[in-house]
Amino acid sequence: MKNLNGKKVIVTGGTRGIGFAIATRLKHEGATVHITGTQPTSSLSSDFIYHGVDFTAPQQVAKFSAVLAQQEPDILINNAGINVVNPFCDIELSDFSRLHQVNVEAPFQFCQAVVPGMKRKGWGRIVNITSIWSKLSKAGRASYSASKFAIDGMTAALAAEVAEYGILANCVAPGFIETDLTKEILGEAGMSEMKKQVPMKRLGKPEEVAALVAWLVGVENTYISGQNIVIDGGFTRV
Numbered sequence: 659m660k661n662l663n664g665k666k667v668i669v670t671g672g673t674r675g676i677g678f679a680i681a682t683r684l685k686h687e688g689a690t691v692h693i694t695g696t697q698p699t700s701s702l703s704s705d706f707i708y709h710g711v712d713f714t715a716p717q718q719v720a721k722f723s724a725v726l727a728q729q730e731p732d733i734l735i736n737n738a739g740i741n742v743v744n745p746f747c748d749i750e751l752s753d754f755s756r757l758h759q760v761n762v763e764a765p766f767q768f769c770q771a772v773v774p775g776m777k778r779k780g781w782g783r784i785v786n787i788t789s790i791w792s793k794l795s796k797a798g799r800a801s802y803s804a805s806k807f808a809i810d811g812m813t814a815a816l817a818a819e820v821a822e823y824g825i826l827a828n829c830v831a832p833g834f835i836e837t838d839l840t841k842e843i844l845g846e847a848g849m850s851e852m853k854k855q856v857p858m859k860r861l862g863k864p865e866e867v868a869a870l871v872a873w874l875v876g877v878e879n880t881y882i883s884g885q886n887i888v889i890d891g892g893f894t895r896v
Contacts, residue, residue, distance in 0.1 A: 660686075660687050660688030661687050661688065661872075661876040661877045661878075662684060662687040662688045662689035662733075662875070662876065663688035663689075664688070665688070665689045665690070665732040665733055666689065666690050666692070666729065666730075666731045666732050666733070667681075667684050667689040667690065667691045667692065667731060667732065667733040667734075667735065667875075668692045668693075668694075668726060668731045668733070668734050668735065668768070668772070669681040669684070669691060669692070669693045669694075669735040669737055670693075670694045670711075670713075670735065670736050670737050670738035670764070670765075670768070671693075671694060671695070671737040671738025671739065672691070672693025672694060672695065672706065672737065673693060673695040673697075673700060674837070674838060675835075675837035675838055675839060675864055676737060676787065676832060676835060676837060676864045676867050676868070677693065677735075677737040677738065677787075678693075678864070679863075679864035679865050679867065679868040680735055680737060680864075680867070680868045680871050680872075681693050681706055682705075682868070683865070683868035683869065683871070683872045684733070684735075684868075684871075684872060684875070685705050685706065687872055687876065689732075689733070690707070691705070691706050691707070692706065692707040692708075692709060692729075692731070693706045693707070693708055693709070694708075694709045694710070694711045694722070694738060695708065695709075695710060695711075696710070696711070696712055696713075697710055698710040709722060709725070713738060713759065713760040713764040714756055714759055714760060716759075719763070719764050719767055720767070722768075723767045723768060723770070723771040724771070726768055726771040726772050727771040727772070727774070727775070730772070730775030730776075730778070730779070731772055731775070732776070732779070732781065732782060732783065733782070733783045733784075733785075733875045734768060734769065734772045734782075734783075734784045734785075735784075735785050735786075735787070735871060735875075736764075736765035736768060736769070736784075736785070736786045736787060736809075737787040738760065738764070739760060739761045739787065739805075740756075740757055740760050740761065741757075741802045741839065741843060742754075742757055742801050742802065743798040743799065743802070743843060744798060744800075744801070745797070745798060746797075746798075746800050749800060749801055753801065754801050754804075757801045757802065757805055758801075758804070758805050758808070761802075761805035761806065761808075761809065762805050762808045762809060762812070765786055765809060765812075766812060769784060769786075769812075769816060769827075772784070773816075773820060773825065776820070776823065776824075776825045777820070777823045777825070779824075780823060780824045781824045781825070782820070782823075782824065782825035782826075783825070783826055783827075783874065783875035783879075784813070784816070784825065784826070784827040784828070785827075785828055785829070785830055785871050785874055785875060786809050786810075786812075786813050786827070786828075786829045786830075787829070787830055787831075787832065787867075787871075788806045788809050788810055788829045788830065788831045788886055789802070789806045789831055789832060790831055790832070790833045790834075790888060790890050790893065790894050791803045791806050792806035792807050792809065792810045792829065792831050792886060793831060793886070793888060793894055794894060806831075809829060810829050810831075810886045813827050813828065813829050813884070813886070814884045814886075817883040817884030818884060821883050821884075826874070826879065826882065826883040827883055827884065828874055828882060828883060828884065828885045828886070828887065829885065829886040829887065830867065830870055830871055830874070830886075830887050830889060831886050831887065831888045831889065831890070832862060832867050832889055832890065833856070833862060833888065833889065833890025833891060833893045833894065834849075834852050834856065834861045834862065834890070834891075834893065835861060835862040835863065835864055835866075835867060836849075836861045836862070836863060836864070837864060840861070849861065855893065856890070856891040856892065856893045857891055857892035857893065857895075857896055858891035858892060860891065861891075862889065862890065862891055866889065867889055870887065870889050874887075
């Protein structure tokens with residue numbers, strides 16, 4: 659059974675990695691799926707409705723927020739994000755601000771844009787993709803962790819405000835997943851070393867994250883809200 663027939667979904671950062679896996683899974687569940695990417699156009703198949711949006715450009719974020727408010731999606735997945743790894747005292751304020759603009763400010767505006775429509779319908783689902791670095795941190799992760807802790811806190815407050823309207827808002831916190839971004843940050847040697855530290859002795863797959871997101875936004879989830887659910891093969895528990 660397709661659990662999302664008739665539902666309109668927005669997945670930001672949906673052209674690759676976790677975002678693409680989520681978009682593909684929700685399309686399979688019967689939803690009409692809109693995705694965003696940084697390029698003006700996309701070569702992806704017609705399975706998705708594409709929107710080119712540069713989240714570092716406030717005017718483009720505001721314009722897309724207006725589109726979301728007009729379209730009134732049933733489900734919003736804030737997945738797009740960037741990462742910068744630097745020693746604390748070497749972080750440029752411009753880089754810190756740019757990262758928060760993409761990782762925090764844009765999702766905040768998109769949530770504001772979709773909530774009124776969800777309230778009118780009496781139903782809605784929001785999932786914000788955080789990271790294990792929203793649960794813990796390490797050297798070099800100050801900018802990224804600050805943004806992901808912020809999204810977790812924002813989501814908890816949002817969930818408290820909208821639950822009575824039938825809207826559930828949660829975070830999903832992936833651990834080390836086999837994506838292009840992970841390869842860019844860790845490199846092949848780093849990925850091999852990380853596999854040894856994960857209790858399951860492997861990295862996660864984007865499709866595994868997508869399956870969790872699909873359940874959270876589907877018909878079976880009727881009571882989970884305000885949570886930041888970790889999917890990391892046990893890494894943060896040992």
